[in-house]
Amino acid sequence: MNIVVLAGGLSAEREVSLSSGSMVCAALNRSGHSAVLVDVFFGPGELKDARDFFSAPGNEEQFNIDEHAPDLLKVRAMRGDSGLGTVGKNVIEICRAADIVYMGLHGEDGENGRMQAFFDVLGIKYTGSGYLGSALAMNKAVTRRILAGTGVPMPGGVALLKGQDRQPAYDVGVPCIVKPCSGGSSIGITIAHNREETDRALDEAFSYEDEVLVEEYIAGREFSVGVLGDTVLPPIEIIPKEGFYDYAHKYQPGFTEEICPADIDGQVEARMKTLAKRAFDELRMQVYGRGDFIMTPQGSLYFLEMNTLPGMTPLSLLPQEARAAGISYEELCGRVIALSLQKYE
Numbered sequence: 001m002n003i004v005v006l007a008g009g010l011s012a013e014r015e016v017s018l019s020s021g022s023m024v025c026a027a028l029n030r031s032g033h034s035a036v037l038v039d040v041f042f043g044p045g046e047l048k049d050a051r052d053f054f055s056a057p058g059n060e061e062q063f064n065i066d067e068h069a070p071d072l073l074k075v076r077a078m079r080g081d082s083g084l085g086t087v088g089k090n091v092i093e094i095c096r097a098a099d100i101v102y103m104g105l106h107g108e109d110g111e112n113g114r115m116q117a118f119f120d121v122l123g124i125k126y127t128g129s130g131y132l133g134s135a136l137a138m139n140k141a142v143t144r145r146i147l148a149g150t151g152v153p154m155p156g157g158v159a160l161l162k163g164q165d166r167q168p169a170y171d172v173g174v175p176c177i178v179k180p181c182s183g184g185s186s187i188g189i190t191i192a193h194n195r196e197e198t199d200r201a202l203d204e205a206f207s208y209e210d211e212v213l214v215e216e217y218i219a220g221r222e223f224s225v226g227v228l229g230d231t232v233l234p235p236i237e238i239i240p241k242e243g244f245y246d247y248a249h250k251y252q253p254g255f256t257e258e259i260c261p262a263d264i265d266g267q268v269e270a271r272m273k274t275l276a277k278r279a280f281d282e283l284r285m286q287v288y289g290r291g292d293f294i295m296t297p298q299g300s301l302y303f304l305e306m307n308t309l310p311g312m313t314p315l316s317l318l319p320q321e322a323r324a325a326g327i328s329y330e331e332l333c334g335r336v337i338a339l340s341l342q343k344y345e
C-alpha cells in the first residue's frame with residue numbers, strides 16, 4: 001500500500017511525533033509498503049506526480065527528541081510564509097494519493113479531532129480514532145465528565161477557566177497536580193504543595209491554554225494499558241528515576257524504568273484492563289489507544305487519561321506492551337492499518 005505517515009506539525013509535541021513517525025515509516029517499509037514521512041506543517045515540497053512520491057527512496061532516519069519541548073515560534077518562522085494555516089503546501093494532495101494516512105501526529109491538531117474531521121469530509125482514510133473520540137479524549141475535563149458515573153474512578157478535581165475565581169482550585173487541597181486540559185507529554189503539568197505553588201502551577205498551565213484541570217495528587221505506582229482493537233495489552237509499570245513522569249522522563253533514555261508485563265496480581269491486572277477498555281469505549285475511541293493509571297499503596301486504582309495517538313518512539317509504552325504480548329513493532333503498525341481500514345468497510 002502507498003501510505004503517508006503524517007507527523008510533526010505545529011504542536012509542542014512535534015519532535016515526539018517526528019520520532020514516532022520515522023519509526024513507523026521504517027517499519028511499514030520493512031513490511032513491504034511504500035511509506036513516506038510527511039511533516040504536516042512543512043508539507044512534502046513540490047509534487048509533480050503524487051504517485052512518484054511513494055517510489056522515492058525512504059526518508060525515515062531516526063529522529064532524536066530534545067530534552068525540552070521545541071519553540072514553536074521558531075518552527076513557524078522556518079516555513080517562510082505568513083500563512084496562518086497549520087497544514088503545509090501539498091499535504092492534502094499527497095494524502096489523497098495514499099491508500100491510507102498513518103496518523104503519527106501528537107498534540108493539538110493531530111489528536112483533537114480537527115484533522116480527522118477534515119480528512120472525513122475530504123474522503124481521506126486515516127488510522128486510529130475518528131473525530132469524535134479524538135476530541136472527547138483529548139480534553140481532560142470533557143473526559144472526566146463523560147466517565148463520571150461509568151464506574152471508571154478518577155482523582156477528585158475541578159476544571160478552571162482563565163480569569164475565573166481560583167477558590168475551587170484551592171479547595172482541591174494539596175498536594176495537587178495542575179495540567180492544561182488538552183495538553184500531552186506532561187507539558188505544562190506541575191505538582192503543587194501549597195497555595196503559592198498552586199498559583200504558580202495555574203499560571204504555568206494557563207500559559208498553554210485557557211482551561212486547566214486541578215486534581216488531587218495521587219501517590220502510588222503508575223501504569224499504562226494499551227488497547228488494540230478487541231485486545232487489551234498487558235499493563236506496563238512506569239518508574240521515573242526521580243520526580244514524576246514529565247517530558248524529560250518520557251523521552252530521554254535512562255530517565256525512567258519500565259516493567260512490562262507489570263508485576264501486579266491477576267485481579268488488579270484484570271480490573272485495569274476492564275477499566276481501560278471501558279474508558280476507550282465510553283470515549284468513542286476506535287482502533288487503538290492507551291490509558292494511564294495510578295494505583296495507591298492500598299490498591300485503589302485511579303484512571304488519569306486516554307491517549308488516542310499513543311507514542312510510537314523507541315521508548316514508548318505501547319510498542320513495549322505489544323512486544324510483551326508477542327506482537328512485534330512491525331506487526332503492531334500492520335494491525336493499526338488493518339483495523340483502521342475496517343472502519344471504512
Ligand SMILES: Nc1ncnc2c1ncn2[C@@H]1O[C@H](COP(=O)(O)OP(=O)(O)O)[C@@H](O)[C@H]1O
Pocket residue numbers: 155177179183184185186187189215216217218219222244245246292294304305
Ligand atoms: N492526579 C494525579 N496524581 C498523581 N500524578 C499525576 C496525576 N495526574 C497526572 N499525574 C502525573 O503526570 C503525568 C502526566 O499526566 P497525564 O494526565 O497522563 O497527562 P499527559 O497527557 O501529559 O500524559 C502522569 O503520567 C503522572 O505521572
Ligand SMILES: [Mg+2]
Pocket residue numbers: 185292304305
Ligand atoms: Mg499521560
